[in-house]
Amino acid sequence: MKQALARAIGGVAMIGLLAVSAACADDSSGSGDTATGSTCDLKIAFFGALTGGNAQLGINIRDGAKLAVDQYNTKNADCKVGLVEKDSAGDPAQASGLATSLVADTKLLGVVGPAFSGESKVANPILSKEGVVIITPSATNPALATQGDKTFHRGLGNDASQGPGAANYIKTVLKAQKVFVVDDASEYGKGLADQVKQVLGATVVDSAVVKEQQVDFGAVIDQVKGSAADAIFWGGYYREASPFLKQYRDAGGKAKFIAGDGVKDQAFVDGAGAANAEGAILTCPCVPPEKAGGTFAADYKAATGREAGTYSAEAFDAANIMLEGIKAGNTTRDKLETFVDSYQGQGVTTKFKFQENGEIDPASVAVWAYKVEGGKVVAEQETPK
The missing domain is CATH 3.40.50.2300 (Response regulator)
Known part of the structure; x- marks a missing residue:
């Protein structure tokens, strides 16, 4: 260094x-x-x-x-x-x-x-x-x-950078028309999901809240499928995201899956199953x-x-x-x-x-999109500004 x-x-x-x-x-x-x-x-x-x-x-x-x-x-x-x-x-x-x-x-x-x-x-x-x-x-x-x-x-x-970055990726790269937003009510998960909702606006067709350590997501999955969403944004951690995505794919769900840095780990892929996680997008304000x-x-x-x-x-x-x-x-x-x-x-x-409030200089911030490919999380691109 x-x-x-x-x-x-x-x-x-x-x-x-x-x-x-x-x-x-x-x-x-x-x-x-x-x-x-x-x-x-x-x-x-x-x-x-x-x-x-x-x-x-x-x-x-x-x-x-x-x-x-x-x-x-x-x-x-x-x-x-x-x-x-x-x-x-x-x-x-x-x-x-x-x-x-x-x-x-x-x-x-x-x-x-x-x-x-x-x-x-x-x-x-x-x-x-x-x-x-x-x-x-x-x-x-x-x-x-x-x-x-x-x-x-x-x-x-922070999430005021990551949320808009994820939302812009959903709009301009994935070109999703209907987005369903899920959060786990944590300080992190809800905060990130709120940032995404704010940028996506009317593109968000519905939302749901799950609990930390929840293991059965049947009701939420029914809600997602009923919304006809073509993309799901997950605000939370991989502990819940992995079983949710596995259950959603097992139930025939086809929507694209996008989540933030709390899900960006190989443990998410291993928990959901490589085939279920394939193509998932994980954003992170990290290099x-x-x-x-x-x-x-x-x-x-x-x-x-x-x-x-x-x-x-x-x-x-x-x-x-x-x-x-x-x-x-x-x-x-x-x-x-x-x-x-x-x-x-x-x-x-x-x-x-x-800066005076402890935040890093905005000029030093970059938000990256990572993609699950072949069972691995790989860097794809910086998200659109």
């Missing part, structure tokens, strides 16, 4: 680097905390699902952040940074307790995550109140930037992992034995921004927050510059 430490701080950054080295030498025991000037054994955290029905998205993010930390520690073996893992299972009800445990650790400076919008809504105020830096590589609900959480940053476009800069794709595969997945590269960038700040001597929560607020640099996914 090509990032310039001296982008705006010049000699000050060099002084900071010397200070870090000196502090590491003075604190070989790692027993102090950030309030007293100790700068070794600091930590950042991953916050997201590692278990549960949507775990693969969280695992992708965790592994991207872990790659960044492992590479950093290889280069800085005398003053390492730890990675704390907090498994939310994608459940907002667990977010408060996890966030509270993180802020209690004075060595903990920042969080890569939370991964999902629902858990972010709960956790972000707790993290922000105590000055913990937040860079989410995946939570896309626009409302997260309006909660007043001063340490919040989003490392990609195709194979198009990430530098040696990221090869490094990720070497470290994990797998191809990089959805949000792996975005998490790698989020972690590296924090690590760069720590390396430059920003070894308290306040200092790291100031560093991230003013950060400008090129990551493997995009060029980073955060």
Whole structure:
């Protein structure tokens, strides 16, 4: 990842680097905390699902952040940074307790995550109140930037970008005439579906709400078939999308299937069945992992034995921004927050510059359409602007 430490701080950054080295030498025991000037054994955290029905998205993010930390520690073996893992299972009800445990650790400076919008809504105020830096590589609900959480940053476009991108693809590429919209009532799913509805307008012929962890979709399928829709947009996650699409295809449903980033994972294809998922379109404000800069794709595969997945590269960038700040001597929560607020640099996914509300510069946002072909999710094109 090509990032310039001296982008705006010049000699000050060099002084900071010397200070870090000196502090590491003075604190070989790692027993102090950030309030007293100790700068070794600091930590950042991953916050997201590692278990549960949507775990693969969280695992992708965790592994991207872990790659960044492992590479950093290889280069800085005398003053390492730890990675704390907090498994939310994608459940907002667990977010408060996890966030509270993180802020209690004075060595903990920042969080890569939370991964999902629902858990972010709960956790972000707790993290922000105590000055913990937040860079989410995946939570896309626009409302997260309006909660007043001063340490919040989003490392990609939000659903106000993705929703119109998906809707424009449905109109101009698929040329759908009748669209049925489904959402799961989650902060993410409903928010994305509402954005799509707003752009499609009268093209939306009907809509339905499903429940998280629902397994029987017969009533919704009857509603979809009765609407004569030629396209379905799904606002939600792959845990429910997979059985829905399988049941819909088994019932003879032929409408094209479009969904957002919460469905963009191989687990969706495997759950629905490759034949049922064939041709499905999945949008995401994320860069195709194979198009990430530098040696990221090869490094990720070497470290994990797998191809990089959805949000792996975005998490790698989020972690590296924090690590760069720590390396430059920003070894308290306040200092790291100031560093991230003013950060400008090129990551493997995009060029980073955060606005006052924590959103990434709109010029850095791209929404991609991915397509299921031959049982695999492959990048197709950027969605029409």
